[in-house]
Amino acid sequence: MKAEILCVGTELLLGDIVNTNAQYLSKRLADLGIFVYHQSVVGDNSERLKEEFKAAFDRADIIITTGGLGPTPDDLTKETGAEYFNKKMILHEETLDKLKSYFIKTERDKLQGNNIKQAYFPEDSLILPNSHGTAPGCVIDENGKILIVLPGPPREMKPMFEDYVVPFLENYSNIVIQSKVLRICGIGEGLMAEQISDIMTENTNPTVAPYAKDWEVTLRITAKASTKEAANNLIIPVEDEIRQRLGLNIYGEGETSLEAVLGELLIKSNFTISTAESCTGGLIASKLVNYPGISSVFMEGAVTYSNDAKMRRLGVKSETLETFGAVSEETAREMAEGIAKTANTNIGLSTTGIAGPDGGTQEKPVGLVYVGLSINGITKTIKLQLSGSREMIRRRTTITALDWVRRELLKSNQ
Amino acid sequence: MKAEILCVGTELLLGDIVNTNAQYLSKRLADLGIFVYHQSVVGDNSERLKEEFKAAFDRADIIITTGGLGPTPDDLTKETGAEYFNKKMILHEETLDKLKSYFIKTERDKLQGNNIKQAYFPEDSLILPNSHGTAPGCVIDENGKILIVLPGPPREMKPMFEDYVVPFLENYSNIVIQSKVLRICGIGEGLMAEQISDIMTENTNPTVAPYAKDWEVTLRITAKASTKEAANNLIIPVEDEIRQRLGLNIYGEGETSLEAVLGELLIKSNFTISTAESCTGGLIASKLVNYPGISSVFMEGAVTYSNDAKMRRLGVKSETLETFGAVSEETAREMAEGIAKTANTNIGLSTTGIAGPDGGTQEKPVGLVYVGLSINGITKTIKLQLSGSREMIRRRTTITALDWVRRELLKSNQ
Numbered sequence: 001m002k003a004e005i006l007c008v009g010t011e012l013l014l015g016d017i018v019n020t021n022a023q024y025l026s027k028r029l030a031d032l033g034i035f036v037y038h039q040s041v042v043g044d045n046s047e048r049l050k051e052e053f054k055a056a057f058d059r060a061d062i063i064i065t066t067g068g069l070g071p072t073p074d075d076l077t078k079e080t081g082a083e084y085f086n087k088k089m090i091l092h093e094e095t096l097d098k099l100k101s102y103f104i105k106t107e108r109d110k111l112q113g114n115n116i117k118q119a120y121f122p123e124d125s126l127i128l129p130n131s132h133g134t135a136p137g138c139v140i141d142e143n144g145k146i147l148i149v150l151p152g153p154p155r156e157m158k159p160m161f162e163d164y165v166v167p168f169l170e171n172y173s174n175i176v177i178q179s180k181v182l183r184i185c186g187i188g189e190g191l192m193a194e195q196i197s198d199i200m201t202e203n204t205n206p207t208v209a210p211y212a213k214d215w216e217v218t219l220r221i222t223a224k225a226s227t228k229e230a231a232n233n234l235i236i237p238v239e240d241e242i243r244q245r246l247g248l249n250i251y252g253e254g255e256t257s258l259e260a261v262l263g264e265l266l267i268k269s270n271f272t273i274s275t276a277e278s279c280t281g282g283l284i285a286s287k288l289v290n291y292p293g294i295s296s297v298f299m300e301g302a303v304t305y306s307n308d309a310k311m312r313r314l315g316v317k318s319e320t321l322e323t324f325g326a327v328s329e330e331t332a333r334e335m336a337e338g339i340a341k342t343a344n345t346n347i348g349l350s351t352t353g354i355a356g357p358d359g360g361t362q363e364k365p366v367g368l369v370y371v372g373l374s375i376n377g378i379t380k381t382i383k384l385q386l387s388g389s390r391e392m393i394r395r396r397t398t399i400t401a402l403d404w405v406r407r408e409l410l411k412s413n414q
Numbered sequence: 415m416k417a418e419i420l421c422v423g424t425e426l427l428l429g430d431i432v433n434t435n436a437q438y439l440s441k442r443l444a445d446l447g448i449f450v451y452h453q454s455v456v457g458d459n460s461e462r463l464k465e466e467f468k469a470a471f472d473r474a475d476i477i478i479t480t481g482g483l484g485p486t487p488d489d490l491t492k493e494t495g496a497e498y499f500n501k502k503m504i505l506h507e508e509t510l511d512k513l514k515s516y517f518i519k520t521e522r523d524k525l526q527g528n529n530i531k532q533a534y535f536p537e538d539s540l541i542l543p544n545s546h547g548t549a550p551g552c553v554i555d556e557n558g559k560i561l562i563v564l565p566g567p568p569r570e571m572k573p574m575f576e577d578y579v580v581p582f583l584e585n586y587s588n589i590v591i592q593s594k595v596l597r598i599c600g601i602g603e604g605l606m607a608e609q610i611s612d613i614m615t616e617n618t619n620p621t622v623a624p625y626a627k628d629w630e631v632t633l634r635i636t637a638k639a640s641t642k643e644a645a646n647n648l649i650i651p652v653e654d655e656i657r658q659r660l661g662l663n664i665y666g667e668g669e670t671s672l673e674a675v676l677g678e679l680l681i682k683s684n685f686t687i688s689t690a691e692s693c694t695g696g697l698i699a700s701k702l703v704n705y706p707g708i709s710s711v712f713m714e715g716a717v718t719y720s721n722d723a724k725m726r727r728l729g730v731k732s733e734t735l736e737t738f739g740a741v742s743e744e745t746a747r748e749m750a751e752g753i754a755k756t757a758n759t760n761i762g763l764s765t766t767g768i769a770g771p772d773g774g775t776q777e778k779p780v781g782l783v784y785v786g787l788s789i790n791g792i793t794k795t796i797k798l799q800l801s802g803s804r805e806m807i808r809r810r811t812t813i814t815a816l817d818w819v820r821r822e823l824l825k826s827n828q
Contacts, residue, residue: 013450015441020432022455027429036427037462041436041453048451055469190485190529197528201487210486211425212567220430275696275717281703282689282696285717289695292771292804300723303689303699303715305708309757313714343723357706387516388546390706 001172003029003062005039006052008077009152012041012067021066021157028161033175033224034062044074046083053084057145062172064165067152069135071115078138081147082122085140092127095119095136102134128164132156139168146172178231179206179222180239183252185403189217195245199238206234208242216258216399248407258399262406263291266298266347269409271375274343275301276314276335278326279353279369283398300343304335314338327352329370329381336372337379348374349401353384355393367393371401375408415586416449417476420466422491423566424457426481435480435571442575445636447589448476458488460497467498471559476586478579481566483549485528492552495561496536499554506541509533509550516548542578546570553582592645593620593636594653597666599817603631609659613652620648622656630672630813662821672813676820677705680712680761683823685789688757689715690728690749692740693767693783697812714757718749728752741766743784743795750786751793762788763815767798769807781807785815789822 005025011017022039029036038059042048049068056063068077082089096119121127121138128137133156140147148165150157184192189212193200196219200208206223219242223234243250252261266273275285275298285301288294302313307326310316315338316331324330332352340348353369360366367386372379384400386393419439425431436453443450452473456462463482470477482491496503510533517529535541535552542551547570554561562579564571584590598606603624607614610633614622620637633656637648657664666675680687689699689712699715702708716727721740724730729752730745738744746766754762767783774780781800786793798814800807 012437013440013453014444015437015439015450018432018434018437019453023426023429023432025429026427030428036429037457037459039427039433039455043451045451193486193528197487209424209488211430212484220428222428277696277699279703280700282691282699282715282717283703285691285696286694286700286808289693289697289717289719289769289808290805295719299720300727301696301715301717301719303696303703303717305703305715306713309714355703355706391704394700394703 001033001062001175002035002037002060003064004056004060005029005036006056006063006065007039007041007152008044008049008065008067009041010043010074013043020154021152024154024158025064025066025161028166029064029169030177032166032169033173033177034169044068044076046076046080049076049080050084053081053147061144062146062148062169064148064150066150066157069118069137069149069151071117071134075117078121078149081138081140081149085122085142085147087122087124087140089120090123092119092121092136095121095127099134126168128160130156131159131163137164139165174226175224176226176228176231177222177224178228178235179220180235181254182219182221182239182242182246182250183256183258184217184219184246184249185251185258185399186249186407187217187246188212192217192219192246192249196242199241199245203238206238208238248410251403251406257290258402258406259287259291259294262402262409263288263294263297265406265409267293267296269413271347271409272297272299272343272345273347273349273405274299274339274345276339276348276350276372277301277303278305278310278335278351279355280351280394280398280401281305283394284349284351284401287398287402299345300339302339310335314342325364327354327364327368327370329372329383332370332372332381333374333379334372336374336381340374346376347405348372348379349405351397351401353393353397355390355397357390369393369397371397371404373401373404373408375412380408415447415476416451416474417443417478418452418454418470418474419443419450420470420477420479421453421455421566422458422463422479422481423455424488426455427457434568435566438568438572439478439480439575442580443478443583445591445593445638446580446583447587447591447638448583458482458490460490460494463490463494464498467495467561475558476560476562476583478562478564480564480571483532483551483563483565485531485548487528489531492535492563495552495554495563499536499556499561501536501538501554503534504537506533506535506550509535509541513548540582542574544570545573545577551578553579588640589638590640590642590645591636591638592642592649593634594649595668596633596635596653596656596660596664597670597672598631598633598660598663599665599672599813600821601631601660601663606631606633606660606663610656613655613659617652620652622652662824665817665820671704672816672820673701673708674705676816676823677702677708677711679820679823681707681710683827685761685823686711686713686759687761687763687819688713688753688759690724690753690762690764691715691717692719692724692749692765693769694765694808694812694815695719697808698763698765698815701812701816713759714753716753724749728756739778741768741778741782741784743786743797746784746786746795747788747793748786750788750795754788760790761819762786762793763819765811765815767807767811769804769811771804783807783811785811785818787815787818787822789826794822 749764
């Protein structure tokens with residue numbers, strides 16, 4: 001069963017509003033196992049709407065429209081649907097009664113010509129009541145082509161879809177869709193795609209699709225079957241194979257975040273942590289604090305932006321700053337050790353770098369960052385050379401640093 | 415001139431993400447006087463993409479695509495465009511060089527097969543550089559049909575559109591659009607709209623449109639005319655009137671941020687600042703550090719999440735914590751004074767609150783936050799009762815705190 005979504009409204013074409021209806025309906029149709037290969041937006045124009053009905057019914061069995069059910073003359077979706085199916089528009093008495101009592105109750109306008117329009121529907125159509133507005137929807141179901149007409153405002157459309165369209169569509173779907181999202185960190189989209197490109201291209205059920213955002217990549221494994229269990233069984237071997245190849249690069253699954261995974265790991269390991277940040281300027285602490293349970297393990301953060309603060313707060317030696325500079329492996333090391341010591345935590349995590357846009361030299365260019373990690377007295381450092389804007393460099397450093405702690409904890413737990 | 419927007423991506427058809435690109439492009443094309451009668455979304459599928467090119471070019475002169483420029487084999491937009499126009503894909507040396515230096519610099523992945531794909535373009539096409547990612551866009555302009563291919567991620571697409579596509583499209587329009595953005599902080603969208611509702615409804619050229627995001631509101635004043643000067647002259651009186659009504663609530667204009675405005679103000683006033691954060695957990699420090707020039711005035715930040723750290727680092731008295739609790743006016747006051755003293759700065763800024771989702775009581779509910787501000791020895795506190803998620807509460811506290819410092823500095827400068 002294939003469906004298309006057709007949103008009607010000049011306000012969408014002018015960019016006045018974002019089309020959240022298309023997203024909502026697509027997501028819910030995917031849940032129901034109904035494929036959506038196409039979304040369109042057209043204006044309140046009968047000719048273009050009819051052309052779109054024709055094109056969409058050439059490709060699909062179901063069209064779901066939103067919008068164009070209002071009382072004004074340019075609201076034409078129902079009328080154009082009737083024309084397409086060669087149906088007359090007939091008065092629906094029950095809707096008229098409801099409209100009348102609504103207009104008496106609200107005492108807004110009198111029920112006049114324009115509003116009565118909302119009580120007319122294509123003959124033989126199924127009426128979908130609107131519990132949040134005056135415009136009911138309808139379904140025309142003929143010769144294997146189904147037109148589902150819904151109102152535009154999301155607060156009217158969503159309940160109508162859930163209450164009336166979902167039960168209607170469930171009769172037409174014998175497919176269940178299940179999907180699983182794996183969250184990946186520490187390798188880019190390109191390298192990940194290479195490592196699993198055969199899995200991505202060879203599999204059609206389940207499909208494996210990547211999505212990249214900033215420094216993080218997610219992989220969605222989506223399977224279709226006749227039962228939930230069968231769909232999940234299709235996912236398992238593909239997931240296993242991906243996990244085998246990507247290993248520790250997969251930090252979590254489903255709705256989670258790097259800081260939540262790390263937070264849980266810290267609590268499980270019973271390891272406390274403190275941070276000493278220069279170039280990231282509090283971003284790492286702030287990420288950690290995003291995780292509600294963090295207070296039992298995150299003791300303290302220091303944003304030591306000046307050399308003076310690095311020495312006074314963290315005990316970084318002035319010789320170290322003079323000899324190697326604030327952005328150096330040695331300073332990162334002393335910062336990590338210093339914060340772990342003064343905050344009395346198992347782990348000390350530090351950053352120092354040049355986030356730009358100014359301050360770079362040939363020897364130490366913008367994007368050069370050192371991260372220091374001290375775990376129970378053993379300290380390591382890594383050197384990064386990042387690109388992008390000041391904000392990107394700081395965010396990438398943050399993710400890399402948090403991911404490094406995660407990896408080290410997993411290693412030491414093994 | 416008619417244009418269509420064609421967004422490519424399976425994640426859109428599955429409803430995983432909302433199509434904000436279509437809205438952005440529609441809005442900007444309307445600004446440029448180019449009509450959009452149709453938006454479509456299709457998946458990463460060469461056949462369906464080609465059919466869509468055909469249908470869209472039957473209706474319009476310009477197609478703007480977003481998405482499908484990534485390094486993976488299912489990214490096909492450029493390739494399908496080349497096929498539609500009967501063009502070969504040829505290597506663009508300049509892009510290859512950039513890709514190489516990017517991959518050498520970041521030392522992430524090696525530049526291999528998949529990524530090199532991003533350096534190939536349809537022959538004779540105009541290359542659109544991508545300053546925020548690895549995938550350049552391109553324009554194929556032939557026989558009155560123009561295909562403009564842009565990347566999917568909004569943070570890459572938008573600057574590419576503004577920097578390269580707008581100047582390209584302006585040749586096809588005889589309208590000049592000018593707009594000015596005013597940035598507002600400290601009053602909500604509703605209250606602001608009330609204060610200027612007559613200006614918003616009465617003006618059609620320029621139009622005045624609000625946009626709210628988190629705790630910040632922007633107002634865009636947009637004028638159309640035949641010359642840049644004439645358009646700007648339409649903006650001036652409307653802007654003056656708005657500034658008169660909103661006063662200090664307008665913190666800046668154009669591409670700036672609260673932290674940049676505050677950073678400049680601190681430098682101008684020659685005032686140093688330090689921060690002591692509990693519930694915001696480094697977010698305030700991190701915002702300040704976003705401003706590149708901040709190092710001369712931002713001395714130090716402390717993220718004192720535990721009571722122990724509040725006492726040890728900031729000198730908050732244990733009686734204060736016992737009597738009034740960590741989330742109290744008194745603690746906020748001692749934190750602000752403590753950090754200003756130990757970091758030896760003019761200004762100390764502190765936060766302490768309950769960000770949730772747990773930890774609230776009837777007396778101190780989730781969302782209760784105290785902000786402390788000590789300026790040259792004079793300390794004030796404010797109490798906030800915020801709503802929203804943990805992250806929202808923390809972000810709103812951060813913006814309110816930074817805005818408060820801005821207002822106090824402006825007052826003391828008067």
